[in-house]
Amino acid sequence: MRRTLALLALAGASMIALAFLIPLGIIVKETAHNRALSAAERQASALVPVLAITLDPHRLPHALASSGAQDRIAVHLPDGGTVGAVRAPASVVAAVSRRTRAETVETGAGYLLLRPVALDGGRTVVVEVFVPAEELTRGVAQAWGVLAGLAVVLVAGSVLVADRLGARVVRAARRLGRAAGALGSGDLSVRIRPEGPPELVTAGEAFNTMADRVVQLLAAEREMAADLSHRLRTPLAALRLSLGHLGPEAEQSRHSLARLEAEVDQIIAAARAPSRAPEAVSCDAAEVLRERLTFWSALAEDQQRPWDLIGADAPARVPVPAGELSAVVDALLGNVFRHTPEGTAFTVTLHQGSGTVGVLIADAGPGIPDPETALRRGASGAGSTGLGLDIARRLAQSSGGDLRIDSSSLGGARVQLWFRTEPRTHPPRTTRRLVGSRWSRRSTAS
Numbered sequence: 443m444r445r446t447l448a449l450l451a452l453a454g455a456s457m458i459a460l461a462f463l464i465p466l467g468i469i470v471k472e473t474a475h476n477r478a479l480s481a482a483e484r485q486a487s488a489l490v491p492v493l494a495i496t497l498d499p500h501r502l503p504h505a506l507a508s509s510g511a512q513d514r515i516a517v518h519l520p521d522g523g524t525v526g527a528v529r530a531p532a533s534v535v536a537a538v539s540r541r542t543r544a545e546t547v548e549t550g551a552g553y554l555l556l557r558p559v560a561l562d563g564g565r566t567v568v569v570e571v572f573v574p575a576e577e578l579t580r581g582v583a584q585a586w587g588v589l590a591g592l593a594v595v596l597v598a599g600s601v602l603v604a605d606r607l608g609a610r611v612v613r614a615a616r617r618l619g620r621a622a623g624a625l626g627s628g629d630l631s632v633r634i635r636p637e638g639p640p641e642l643v644t645a646g647e648a649f650n651t652m653a654d655r656v657v658q659l660l661a662a663e664r665e666m667a668a669d670l671s672h673r674l675r676t677p678l679a680a681l682r683l684s685l686g687h688l689g690p691e692a693e694q695s696r697h698s699l700a701r702l703e704a705e706v707d708q709i710i711a712a713a714r715a716p717s718r719a720p721e722a723v724s725c726d727a728a729e730v731l732r733e734r735l736t737f738w739s740a741l742a743e744d745q746q747r748p749w750d751l752i753g754a755d756a757p758a759r760v761p762v763p764a765g766e767l768s769a770v771v772d773a774l775l776g777n778v779f780r781h782t783p784e785g786t787a788f789t790v791t792l793h794q795g796s797g798t799v800g801v802l803i804a805d806a807g808p809g810i811p812d813p814e815t816a817l818r819r820g821a822s823g824a825g826s827t828g829l830g831l832d833i834a835r836r837l838a839q840s841s842g843g844d845l846r847i848d849s850s851s852l853g854g855a856r857v858q859l860w861f862r863t864e865p866r867t868h869p870p871r872t873t874r875r876l877v878g879s880r881w882s883r884r885s886t887a888s
Contacts, residue, residue, distance in 0.1 A: 451604030452597065459593040470585040478578045479546065479555065482571040485509050486544075486557040489517065493559050493567050499525055518568040520561075530554050530570050539566045551575060614638030618646055625649075630657050669769070669833055676772040678703050679780050680741055687744070725764035727799055727861070728754040728792055734771045735790060738779075745784040753792040758799045760861040761841045770837050773830035774803045774857055782807030787852060798843065801859040804850030813847035813855075834859055 492505040502525040506515050516526030518535045530547065535556065538545050544557040552574040559567045614637050624632040633653060636646030682699055685692045731754045742749050760767065771790075778788050786807045793800040834857070835845035842862030850856035 446608075448601050448605045448608065451600045455597040455600035459597055463589050463593050466589055467586055470589075471579070471582050474580055474582045474585075475578045478573050478580065479553065481577075482553075482555040482573045483544070483557070485515060486555060486569040486571050489515075489569050490559050493517070493569075494561065497561075497567065499523060502526075514572040514574070516570040518570060520565040520567060526570070527572070528570065529572050530556060535568050535570070539568050542566065552578065611638055611642065614642045614646070618642065618649060621649060625653055625656070630660070669829070673769045673772070676769075676776040679776045683741060683745070683779065723763045724759050724761045725767055727758040727760045727767060727801060728756060730764055730767045730771060731790060731792055731801065734768055734775065738772075738775050741779065742788075745779070747779075747785060748787040750789040750791075752789060753794070754790075756794075758792055758794050760799050760863060762837055762861065766837050770834040770859065771801070771803075774834060774859070777830055778803065778805045778807070782854065786854070789850075789852070797863055799861045799863055801861075802856060803859075804852050804856040805854040806850070806852035807854035809849060809853075810847055810855040831857070 488509050489505060492502070496502070497519055499519070502517055506517070506526050509515055513527050516524055516528045516530075518524050518528070518530075518539075529549070534547055534554075538556040539558050542558050542560060544555065547554040547556060552572060555571040555573060557569045557571075559569060561567060617634055621632050621634045630653065633650050634646050636643040636650070638646075678699065682696070682703075685696050685699060688695075731751060735749070735751045735754075739749070775788075775790075778786070782788075782805055786805055788803065788805040791800075791802040791804070793802060831845065831847075838845045838859050838861055843860040845860070846858040848856050848858070
């Protein structure tokens with residue numbers, strides 16, 4: 443590529459140089475020719491005052507010598523006499539004298555300038571000035587040499603600049619190609635510093651953006667794998683609690699379940715990565731809560747856990763996928779069942795405010811001693827994967843909300859999951875609360 447660019451620069455610069463040098467060379471030659479003839483004209487004009495004063499053949503040689511061209515200037519007198527070095531034929535001189543205008547006659551050795559000078563009495567004197575051929579081309583060869591040297595320098599400089607620019611382009615293109623090959627080989631950390639012409643700079647920036655996006659997508663896939671694996675822990679926890687009531691005959695099943703939980707933990711540990719971007723969807727939080735509490739109610743009845751579902755009688759749209767919200771609710775309720783003793787009461791409250799929807803899960807258990815550590819991804823003080831609260835927090839943050847942990851009125855922990863929604867105005871309404879297996883009415887305000 444560099445060679446091609448250099449050849450293109452050579453061809454282009456050469457054509458431009460020739461396009462200017464040929465006319466310039468002609469102009470230089472014509473300028474030298476005109477300069478020599480102009481000098482001869484000045485020499486002839488310098489004798490006009492002298493000829494107006496005297497035509498004495500004895501005095502004219504001194505005047506010719508003072509003109510600076512003694513051996514090349516002559517005067518043709520009216521009586522046919524001459525003074526100086528005569529070169530023009532008499533017939534040509536006579537013709538010029540009759541026409542009374544200056545003429546230039548070419549000879550084998552140069553040019554003759556014949557200028558007639560009209561005197562009183564109808565007399566005419568012709569001044570002859572010889573211009574040698576070397577005077578007509580004086581300085582032309584040197585000027586042509588300078589122009590040729592300048593052309594060579596310009597062409598060489600153009601080729602050199604084109605080669606340097608080509609090297610820069612080739613270097614940037616090769617670096618981009620190597621980076622693309624490294625990325626294709628699996629090196630996700632490869633990045634380049636964009637350089638070169640604007641097009642390659644844009645391509646380099648696009649490559650870096652693409653590489654960053656690939657890393658983000660792969661991280662999101664790993665995050666999804668970790669989240670999906672963590673979802674398995676909820677049914678596994680329910681299964682373990684169910685197997686706990688079956689006695690010694692279910693020992694083999696409990697052992698197999700323990701192995702399955704260990705495998706799920708390994709998958710979560712291997713797939714742990716930064717969070718993924720949320721999907722631009724929405725769901726009815728009230729419907730999700732009613733569905734999930736229906737699922738968990740059977741286990742709560744077996745463990746004699748009193749529970750309440752408050753505020754879930756009216757639709758409450760939140761900008762998160764229904765599956766994600768179901769998984770988060772299952773994870774939070776699973777934590778209640780797993781980390782609190784049997785018989786511990788809990789409540790689930792759906793709160794709708796101005797531009798926000800909150801899901802509040804409170805229990806009467808021992809609480810969470812260090813909420814800040816509990817919200818740290820992968821950190822757990824109870825032997826779990828430590829992903830449940832972090833998954834819930836990220837889901838809330840995907841809508842512009844957040845997750846908070848504080849103490850509940852039941853004496854245990856309360857997890858507040860807040861989602862940001864479009865601002866709405868809700869009048870006070872009457873809601874129903876589900877207590878155990880019966881419905882009751884409660885007056886609430888949004």
